[in-house]
Amino acid sequence: MRKPILFIALIALGLAGVIWAADPDPGALRDLLARLEAWRAEHPGVLPAAFFGVYVAVVAASLPFAVWMTLLAGALFGFWGALALVSFASSIGASLAFLVARYLARDWVRARLGPRAARIDKGLARDGAFYLFSLRLIPVVPFFAVNLAFGLTPMRAATFYGVSQLGMLPGTAAFVFAGTQLGRIESLSGVLSPGLIGAFVLLGVLPWITRLVLRLIEARRRAARWPRPARFDRNLIVIGGGAAGLVAAYVAAAAKARVTLIAEGPMGGDCLNYGCVPSKALISAARAAVAARGNAGLGVAGQAQVDFPAVMAHVRCAITAIEPNDSEERYRGLGVEVLRGRARLVDPWTVEVDGQRLSARAIVLATGAAPVIPPIPGIETAAPLTSETLWEHLAQLDAPPRDLLILGGGAMGCELAQALARLGAGVTLIEAGAILAREEPEAAALVRAGLEADGVRLIEGRVVCFAPGVAVLEDGTEVPFGTLLLATGRRARIEGMGLEDLGIAAGPVIETDDYLQTLVPGIYAAGDAAGPQQLTNAAGHQGWIAAANALAAPFWRFRAEAPIPHAVFTAPEVARVGLSVAEAQAQGLAHDVTRYPLADLDRAVTEGEGSGFVQVLTAKGSGRILGATVVGPHAAEILSEFTLAMRHGLGLGKILSTPHIYPSWSEAAKNAAGRWRQARVNPRLLALAARFHSWRRG
Template identity: 35%
Template structure:
């Protein structure tokens, strides 16, 4: 120990206060563990400060502006003006309310909070470097630790986020004016969400993607609807092209791309957004001090109880790999804390939903039909198109569908795929069905409020049974 250091001890040390870490810390404290939570930046992590919440706030603002400007069919005529500075202030207010709430919840549950960067010294000791000159170090001895350090935007060669025109998603969400034009590298969920949002705010968006379509993790009929809507909004796609570099041109940039055949193209914009994925943050932890080595992709491998190869060290959230979702991190955090407290718990990855906040939204949970077949099931599929939904039509949102996949022999719901308005909300019912091994009969027999979008889940279950009323049975 260095002279002047503070030394403390704790039962459970949680490193990182994102949606995995703060949830794990609170649950650990609730279970009677003396719990210390270390955060080097801001409570709530990327999700609350630079990701989920800011992006959804802006997506909502863009939706309001776009709907108001395009409601002539409903007899509404408007020409809204977007004040980006004011929207930024509103977004920041939302973020501040949530992050301060996290801090208050931790304190109210008895979690000790430390600000600084944690690094392991050995399997039971960590050193906390406090930010700021002269702030010093602190040694924390722990019985068990949970790593929840999250992820950061992935950089690609030739595109350094330190260069002003090259933006990460976090930097884009700090914008105080709407760019006239933007080149987006990547058509995954982050690229598609932000491209759609900006197009609604009036930006000319050009997307370059090295693969042959958007959203590689989703089925073709889902991707087609989302891509088509984005194109209707004016988003221009160039597939099969990898970004190779950029150069300044006037007040903006020109991005160069190249195909596998060597064909070179150039696209101009005010700036370039690089949205090709995220990478785990482990470089500050000094994992070698505890004999823990990330895998070839940089993630810390865990079992279904969030345990690493080091007996008393857990890892949760993005740093532990897919699914890199805030709600998955929270679920993993609860499991890790309960296991650390001696409780029997494990994570059911099958029941974790995923959502993409494009227009329309996408949400999935469990198995697709193809995945169910690959796992040895004989699946039966039911589908309800939203063009047959009274509520969807009354919202002027008839594109999309709800699909339910079940085991034909038992009727047990195995998964679902939804694309349409509020899909991120509707998927919760299907996720519950998967979690509790509900059957098609359970879902179809549950009376749903009319008129609602949720009725489409019931109708899809009925369709899988050959009993649908409001759509043709397969």
């Protein structure tokens, strides 16, 4: 909302500057208007017709003059005449741009709009013509982009025209009114007249008022099926005791709202009990085993003795040590009402838990996700393990499994395969495509080499069926195994919650808008249940966004947009934030790629760890970071600097100008920024600098 206010302020200051530069006495403006009025009296109808035609052409061509012409129309034709003229001209011009995009320039428009077109497609599919109406009332997307993007949609031209005519009317009226006030300036002090100030204040507050009214209309429209309670028992109900749910409940309690947290599974969710904590504890033990074996390149050799029950005891101790942070006792101490049981949505304000009905103004669904068991024939006979059953199975073993088959080459599959192989397990990893397919190909190749070096057998192929102790690939190859672990993705836990009865769309994740609200106002989703990134740090971020939006609605809300970093804790480690090269290309974003090899980093040289790189994507011709990938030791820590820079709009130049400790791994970020700067040094400026210094020497 700051941008419209700044834009309006600039208009006001610009007009004042134009008036002062032209003539300190605004009589010049009055004289111009008087001459135009006299000419119009002699040629009735010509000036309005010409103005109308030019206005239509300007809008149809997506030229940035429509605002100024609207102000001028108010000064020339008065409020009602200008409102009629501009309202029809703008709608006709917008419709022409719509038709040009649809029939003459589809490819050019799609390339120019990039991800904006996809967002509009999604909004139209969700809200229909009401979405266009909201965009016309609140200009969060430039009008020219709306005109062009909707030409790529299946919306009828007549519908587009009618909705545009109605939706643009309030904003047009506000700008026309401002134009009428400009036409009444009698002196320079008139720029600060109450009428003109009021006109620009109206332009500033109109988006806020319109946004609030739209939210209320939308909420009533979507919740009209259910009677709204006269009062509520609580401000917020949070369903789920994982990262997203715990953060949401914490935020609500810190804001002194009455909040109830309903948890069916163990507190702490998947991260504490089945994911992040146990897997990283296992990885730490595996790294210790590698360290005990020494490094011939550093002149150290040894032999590791792995006590597997002690390793699993370490895993259990790590969970136990962190459990109090996520416990019922802690959250009750914070003021959160914690209930155990399975929740079901009755209506947009009511949740039933084991026969007890609770009401709240808003609800946050943070139910997490469950492992996906792929529909492969015979898989049930293989008694597969998942992330939820693996740890109990391993805790019962005296030694690592000798014939483990892992299905799935994502982060989880690669991490567990390498860690268990380093601890002495026999591991085969099967991936239907390529391992770590979402990461940069060079990063995935280094991880692949690391896995193979640690003894993991990698197979790329699709399993078509299972027989007792055997996985059969599509080419007929049979892969024997003793234990099967599935790492084939996760799906939102929503079964039996009543989402279908409320019309809340869900697939692998629950569908939400940019503010984490579902199709039912007042019901939000966060964390693994909402996606798209099923990460603990993403869940925590979404948890506080969902809670803040639920408590502040309809008066204020925050977008759930932030660069979310992620890491694959293999050796080498892979960490990324923002876009990959393939993603930037798919979105049609012009970009530059800068790569810095860790072999050139002094700290890496001293530790004998030269494999890996830092890669940064920047907007073409600037230092604005679009994405960064780090591969190598401490990649997750090195990446944090790029995440901070992206979050706060700091370019590579800021990283380059920041002193870093020498020698340190963090210097990799600064050195990458230095590579970016070196590639953009202007040789002509260097030549001029050389001549300047030569002149200074005399």
